[in-house]
Amino acid sequence: MTLQGARERWVRTGGVELCVAELGDTAQPTVVLVHGYPDSKEVWSEVAARLAEHFHVVLYDVRGHGRSTAPEPLRGGFTLERLTDDFLAVADAVSPGRPVHLVGHDWGSVQAWEFVTVERTKGRIASFTSMSGPSLDHFGHWIKKRVSRPTPRRIGQLLGQGAKSWYVYLLHTPVLPELAWRGPLGKRWPGILRRLEKVPGGDYPTPSLPTDAAHGAWLYRDNVRPRLRRPRVDAYAHAPVQLVTPLGDAFLSESLYDELELWAPRLTRRTLPAKHWVPRTRPDQLAAWIKEFVVATEGGRPTARAASGPHADRFGGQLVLVTGAGSGIGRATVLAFAEAGARVVAVDRDAQSAARTAELARLVGAPEAWAETVDVSDEQAMEKLAERVAAEYGVVDVLVNNAGIGLAGPFLDTTTEDWRKVLDVNLWGVIHGCRLFGRQMAERGQGGHIVNTASAAAYLPSRSLPAYSTSKAAVLMLSECLRAELAGRGIGVSAICPGFVNTNITSTARFAGVGPEEEDRRRRKSARLYGLRNYPPEKVAEAVLRAVVRNQAVVPVTAEARGGRLMSRFTPRALRAIARLEPPL
Amino acid sequence: MTSAVAPPGATGAELRGFREVQRLAYECAEAVAAQLAPGVTERGAARMQRDWLHRRGVRDWFHLPFAWFGDRTAFTGFRVPLQFFPTGRRLEEGMAFILDMAPVHKGFTADIGYSGSLGPNPLQDRLLADLEAHRDLILREVRERRPLREIYEDVDRLMAHQGYANRHRAYPFGVIAHKVDRVAERRWSPRLFGFGTQSLRGLAADAVRGHRAGWSPLWSPHRFSDHPPAPGLWAVEPHLGFRGTGAKFEEILVVTDSADPEQSAFWLDDDVPHVRRWAEEK
Numbered sequence: 001m002t003l004q005g006a007r008e009r010w011v012r013t014g015g016v017e018l019c020v021a022e023l024g025d026t027a028q029p030t031v032v033l034v035h036g037y038p039d040s041k042e043v044w045s046e047v048a049a050r051l052a053e054h055f056h057v058v059l060y061d062v063r064g065h066g067r068s069t070a071p072e073p074l075r076g077g078f079t080l081e082r083l084t085d086d087f088l089a090v091a092d093a094v095s096p097g098r099p100v101h102l103v104g105h106d107w108g109s110v111q112a113w114e115f116v117t118v119e120r121t122k123g124r125i126a127s128f129t130s131m132s133g134p135s136l137d138h139f140g141h142w143i144k145k146r147v148s149r150p151t152p153r154r155i156g157q158l159l160g161q162g163a164k165s166w167y168v169y170l171l172h173t174p175v176l177p178e179l180a181w182r183g184p185l186g187k188r189w190p191g192i193l194r195r196l197e198k199v200p201g202g203d204y205p206t207p208s209l210p211t212d213a214a215h216g217a218w219l220y221r222d223n224v225r226p227r228l229r230r231p232r233v234d235a236y237a238h239a240p241v242q243l244v245t246p247l248g249d250a251f252l253s254e255s256l257y258d259e260l261e262l263w264a265p266r267l268t269r270r271t272l273p274a275k276h277w278v279p280r281t282r283p284d285q286l287a288a289w290i291k292e293f294v295v296a297t298e299g300g301r302p303t304a305r306a307a308s309g310p311h312a313d314r315f316g317g318q319l320v321l322v323t324g325a326g327s328g329i330g331r332a333t334v335l336a337f338a339e340a341g342a343r344v345v346a347v348d349r350d351a352q353s354a355a356r357t358a359e360l361a362r363l364v365g366a367p368e369a370w371a372e373t374v375d376v377s378d379e380q381a382m383e384k385l386a387e388r389v390a391a392e393y394g395v396v397d398v399l400v401n402n403a404g405i406g407l408a409g410p411f412l413d414t415t416t417e418d419w420r421k422v423l424d425v426n427l428w429g430v431i432h433g434c435r436l437f438g439r440q441m442a443e444r445g446q447g448g449h450i451v452n453t454a455s456a457a458a459y460l461p462s463r464s465l466p467a468y469s470t471s472k473a474a475v476l477m478l479s480e481c482l483r484a485e486l487a488g489r490g491i492g493v494s495a496i497c498p499g500f501v502n503t504n505i506t507s508t509a510r511f512a513g514v515g516p517e518e519e520d521r522r523r524r525k526s527a528r529l530y531g532l533r534n535y536p537p538e539k540v541a542e543a544v545l546r547a548v549v550r551n552q553a554v555v556p557v558t559a560e561a562r563g564g565r566l567m568s569r570f571t572p573r574a575l576r577a578i579a580r581l582e583p584p585l
Numbered sequence: 586m587t588s589a590v591a592p593p594g595a596t597g598a599e600l601r602g603f604r605e606v607q608r609l610a611y612e613c614a615e616a617v618a619a620q621l622a623p624g625v626t627e628r629g630a631a632r633m634q635r636d637w638l639h640r641r642g643v644r645d646w647f648h649l650p651f652a653w654f655g656d657r658t659a660f661t662g663f664r665v666p667l668q669f670f671p672t673g674r675r676l677e678e679g680m681a682f683i684l685d686m687a688p689v690h691k692g693f694t695a696d697i698g699y700s701g702s703l704g705p706n707p708l709q710d711r712l713l714a715d716l717e718a719h720r721d722l723i724l725r726e727v728r729e730r731r732p733l734r735e736i737y738e739d740v741d742r743l744m745a746h747q748g749y750a751n752r753h754r755a756y757p758f759g760v761i762a763h764k765v766d767r768v769a770e771r772r773w774s775p776r777l778f779g780f781g782t783q784s785l786r787g788l789a790a791d792a793v794r795g796h797r798a799g800w801s802p803l804w805s806p807h808r809f810s811d812h813p814p815a816p817g818l819w820a821v822e823p824h825l826g827f828r829g830t831g832a833k834f835e836e837i838l839v840v841t842d843s844a845d846p847e848q849s850a851f852w853l854d855d856d857v858p859h860v861r862r863w864a865e866e867k
Contacts, residue, residue, distance in 0.1 A: 331748060335828065353746075360748050363708045364828055504745070538828075 003045055003059070011060070013089035014082055019067035020060040020090055024052035029126070029298055030095040031055045031290065034087070036106020036133060037220075038181070038189075038213030040066030042206050043105065047279050050287035055101075055294065058094045062086070062108070064215030066208050078218040080114040080136075080227070087115050091124055099126040101294045102239075105279050107219050109133025117235040117263075127297040128237065129290050131244040132276055134256050136223060138263050140231025142256060157255045164251050171220045178214040186210035196250075198490065199280045200445060237264040242293045244286065246274045268293065269313040273447060273551065274490070281490075282446050284395075288317050309339025309365065311545050316341035317367065321389060321396045323376050323433060324403030326353030328503030329453060331360075332541035333400055338366035340545065342398070345389060349375040349403075368393075376403045376429030386436035395444045398548055401433040402453040404472075406509030408522075408583075411466040413513025419467055421510075426471035427478075434482055438491070447490035449548045452479045456499040456561035459568040461579040467512075476554070483553055492551040497565070498540045499558035500533045522585045529584075599693070599767070600839065603818060604854050606688060607695040607837060611857055613637045614684045614699035621703055623678055627652040627671035630684065638688045645774040647687035647694045647765060647784040658683045658700070658709075658831035660755040670779065681709040681830050687765075687784075687820070694765040694784060696820035698835030699858065712825045712832035715747050717863045719823045720834070720852075727814045727840060727850040734810040737761055740823055741806075752826035753833070754806070762821040764791055764802035765837065814840045814850065834859045 006021035021041060031051055033044040041059035051057045063086055064070035064078065071077025091100050102125050104112035113135030115121050116128045134142075146154040171177050180186075186209055193199040206212075241264040245254055261267050270289055274282050320337045324330035326348030334346050338361035346361065346369065348354035354371035361369035370393065374385045389396060407414070407422040430452050441448035455472040457465050479495035486493060506527040511519045535558050547555045556562045567575050617633045630652035638650075653660075654674045658681045663669070676682060680703050687696035702709050719740055726736040740761060744751050753761045768783045775782050791802035800815040822835035837853040 339828070356748055359711075360827070363711055 003042065003048065006059075009093070011086075011089050011093045014071070014085050016063045016069045016071050016077075016086070018060050018063065018086060018090060020058060020094065022094060023048055023057040023059075024055055026056045028055045029294055030058055030091075030098065030100040031294060032058045032060075032087075032091065032094075032100045032102050034102070034104040034108030034112055035059070035062065035065070036104075036108045036110075037216040038205075038209060039106070040206050040208055040212055042066070042204060043277075043279050045204070046283035047103075047287050047290070050283060051290060054291055056095070058090065058100070060086075060090050062111070062216075064218070065212040066206070070215050074215065074218050076222060078215075078222040080111060080223055083111045084115055084118060084121065087111070088121065088124065099124050099239075101125075101127045101129075101290075101297070103129045103131075103290055104133055105131050106133050106276070107216070110136060110219075110223075113138070113235070113237075116237045116239050116241070117232070122238050125239045127240045127242070127293060129242040129244065129293055131278055131286070132246060132249055132252055134252065135235055135263070136227035137231040137235035138260065139256065140228040142258075143228060144231070157253065161253045161256065164253060167251070168220055168224060171217045172224075177217045181213035181217075182210045186213065189213075193277065197275050197277050197281075199277045204280060235263060237266075240264075240266040240268070240293075240297050242268045242270065242289065244270045244272060244278065244289060246272050246276060246278050246282075248273060248275045251276055270316065271313045273492075284444070284446055285318075285397075292317055309336065309341070310542070311549055312340045314340070314549055315398070315545070318342045318397040319345070319394050320398040320400070321345040321347060321437065322400040322402055323347045323374075323429065324453075325357045326350045328505060329498065329501060329537045329540045329544075330400070330402040331357045332537040333402060333544050334358075334361050334369075335364055336538070336541035336545055337398070338362070338364050338369065341365055341367065343368040343393065345370050345372055345393060345396075347372045347374050347376070347385065347403075349373065375425075376401075376432060377424035379428075379432060382429075382432040382436060386440065389437075390440055395440050395446075396437050396448065397441075398449045398451065399433060399437045399441075400451045400453070400544060401430040401475075402451075403429050404453060404455075404505070406505045407467045407512065408464050408509060408526075408585075409512030409514070410463065414467050415512065418510060418512050422467045422471050426468070427474050430475050430478060434478070438482070438486065441491050442486065442489050445489065449492045449494070449551070450479075450482065450486075451494045451496060451544055451547060452476075454479065454495045454497050454554075456497050456556060456558070456564050458495075458497055460564045460575060462583070463579055463581075464583045464585075480553065492548070494544075494547040494552050495554050496540065496544055496547060497554060497556045497561050498543075499535070499556070499561035499564070500530050501535045501537055501540055501558065502530050502533065503537050506530050525585050600853065602691060602693040603695065603837060606690040606693045607697060607854055607857075609638070609641060609643075609690060610686055610688055610695040610697045611699065613641075613686065613688075614697060615858060617684060618682075618699065618701045621676055621682065623676055623703065625676045626673050627654055627657070628673060630654075630676075630682070631671040634684060634686050638686070638690075641690075643688040643690050645689040645768060645770070645783060646776065646779075646781045647689060647696055647768075648781065649776065649779040650684065650686035651779075652685075653683045653831070655680045655682075656829035659750075659826035659829055660752050660831065661826075661829055663755050666757060666778075676703055679704050679706055681706050681832070683831060683833060685833075685835065689768050689781060689784065692767050692770050694768055695837070696763075696765055696822075696835055697857075698822055698824075698833045700832040700834065706830070708827070708830050709832050712749065712827060712830065713834075713859065713862065714866065715749070716823060716825060716832060716834055716859065718743060718747075719825075720860075723821060723823070724838070724850060724852065727838065728846045730813045730849075732811050732813055733804045734806060734808070734812075737804065737806050737810065744823075744825060747825075748827065750826040751824070752831055753822055753824040756822075756824075758803050758805045758807070760803045760805045761823055762804035762819045762838070764788065764815075765818050765820050766791070816840050816842045818853070 011018045035043045061068035109130040110133040146158045320342045325334045325346035346357040351373040358369040358371040374381045404426045454476040457469040458472040458476040483493035543557045556565045631650045634650035685698045766787045800812045801809045819838045824833035840850045843849045
């Protein structure tokens with residue numbers, strides 16, 4: 001089916017025949033992908049195709065699944081010991097004498113934890129990337145610890161995971177699961193996956209699904225009870241481990257992996273805002289992380305390039321584009337993402353400062369950083385930028401529409417030219433960014449996030465900032481609408497509303513209705529006031545990263561922005577009275 | 586620069602004296618930096634500087650040696666002056682450090698700052714390279730006799746343009762420089778919070794004299810620095826900070842009342858480690 005160009009072979013072991021598929025150059029490091037339940041090796045088709053460009057990729061159908069034969073009898077044929085025999089047989093066949101890089105999803109990961117923690121596979125595994133499948137032994141200890149020393153939090157964790165494991169109990173009933181899978185459930189499963197798990201349709205799952213699922217029930221029956229009752233005490237990983245945790249997993253909670261460092265000392269953590277079937281829904285990101293990890297371990301580094309900043313687990317290797325990145329909040333945001341290990345594109349209309357930002361980004365930890373000189377209000381230039389970024393760097397994972405200019409002065413003194421300028425940059429710049437990069441994200445269909453820099457002025461009326469506030473209010477509403485539209489595609493949209501932040505927006509702002517000398521005086525005065533307030537742009541950047549991680553809708557950042565937001569909801573009349581005051585300039 | 590015009594009250598021989606002690610201090614910094622190893626504490630590094638200079642006859646100090654490691658080079662989280670004093674922070678591989686000392690030798694004062702790192706630290710290398718523009722800017726504007734406060738603001742602007750934070754603002758009074766002078770040699774010279782009392786007395790006398798004449802021995806962002814550079818010896822110390830890494834240099838700028846711009850201000854010595862380093866990079 002979907003594994004195009006795969007070379008097939010059969011490996012005979014322990015009374016079964018395993019169907020093994022190989023892709024890519026056999027001279028490259030070997031990556032073995034192990035599928036979960038109820039799946040066959042085809043669950044990896046998207047990831048395998050991406051990895052095959054760099055590695056020798058091997059997939060096999062677990063015994064009883066896909067085209068591999070099932071053991072006779074089924075009971076006792078699916079123990080982790082047998083599955084380890086299978087893995088070793090495959091590894092010896094495809095990569096004799098050289099350790100393989102192991103990747104497991106769901107039950108593939110559960111098995112692989114066994115492979116990577118038992119003595120007899122030592123030297124056969126170079127690295128292990130785990131997603132959505134804990135070691136049953138670690139899980140057993142996890143439960144024991146929580147039962148024997150309960151605290152409210154631990155009880156909560158136990159109950160939470162207990163509820164998420166509902167299907168495990170069902171699978172332990174005799175015969176019924178088999179009947180359901182071979183009957184109505186097997187027929188409806190593709191639709192359920194599409195609706196609840198947002199797995200794109202197409203040629204997955206394969207027609208072998210009912211038999212896979214029926215046989216696979218024995219994975220649970222043969223292993224779960226014995227292992228949870230008597231977990232091994234020596235289940236330490238003997239290879240570096242990369243743990244990918246989908247945050248929206250309906251079957252496994254994040255807390256399962258607390259203290260995993262005890263079992264896997266060389267651990268790299270990654271998190272992903274996605275549901276359980278990440279090999280189908282996020283193949284680009286997985287392939288990138290697997291590639292980075294394999295290359296790092298082959299190069300002798302025990303963990304992937306360790307970005308030190310906060311949220312490195314989330315943004316490591318992601319592509320982030322920030323407009324207005326030459327100074328202020330934009331530059332601070334680029335640097336914060338860079339510290340988290342993201343690849344960054346710094347866009348500014350001033351080439352020099354954009355280049356400077358990119359250079360600093362590389363110094364603080366960005367694996368790659370580029371500078372692009374574009375005026376965000378220029379539609380054609382933005383279109384060209386979007387094309388260039390997609391062609392050269394890839395689809396943007398996080399877009400920050402931050403470029404903006406200031407304009408103060410009474411409405412009656414504001415010329416149409418002033419209006420046009422401020423709307424062109426503050427509103428149209430955001431529209432172009434969302435339109436072009438948002439479309440790329442939506443078409444890729446693997447999620448993403450858009451952050452728009454609005455302002456506290458978006459909800460605080462004032463007689464001195466009519467044009468600026470109007471443009472920012474539009475940005476805020478645009479963000480809210482877009483958030484509703486893109487939610488179904490896994491793309492989050494956040495609006496950041498900083499208050500008075502100490503950046504150079506004051507010294508470049510236009511003051512309508514006054515002469516150049518007076519304008520200069522006001523610029524200096526406002527710069528001084530902002531300097532006295534002294535709220536650093538770095539803190540706004542932290543709020544941006546947090547907003548993406550938590551997928552927050554509207555984020556007021558400073559105390560005045562938060563207070564103003566509360567007042568705009570509960571005491572709008574007071575705000576209107578304040579809006580009439582002349583600013584102290 | 587040996588033919589330089591000396592500022593009032595300092596002869597060519599005196600300039601030589603200042604130059605010698607500044608060289609001695611930089612030698613000390615380089616010697617101590619070469620001995621730093623993982624696990625050495627800030628206190629240990631300060632002690633090493635003190636001992637090295639003591640062995641070479643230094644008995645009095647403008648201030649005792651400081652040492653800052655890691656994010657303390659950027660004064661991260663500094664709120665009270667006591668935090669400047671060396672701590673038990675241990676040096677690790679790749680960590681940035683700054684050594685800062687102000688010995689008095691044969692009555693001449695030096696005040697130097699030396700930035701480096703244990704093993705490669707590309708970020709601090711970049712900061713150090715970017716300090717060159719500040720050294721040029723300060724000299725150029727002092728020669729133009731711009732008010733010190735405005736020069737301070739221009740340095741600030743250049744730092745912001747480079748993307749860095751001004752960290753000399755954390756020093757007492759936010760100074761980028763202060764005057765240094767000859768100090769009478771006494772057998773006993775007690776210290777107050779790490780500062781030599783003789784030197785403090787000199788600074789206080791300058792402050793009183795300057796207050797009457799409309800200038801200040803402290804070069805700060807405040808109104809009392811709103812005057813053209815006063816002749817004398819200024820220890821200039823621009824200090825850059827960037828996300829937990831800092832870099833500075835400190836050396837003496839000689840200001841005279843000569844009408845010739847070249848002679849009106851010059852660095853006491855151009856053969857200092859950071860200048861040599863910039864020359865090598867080119």
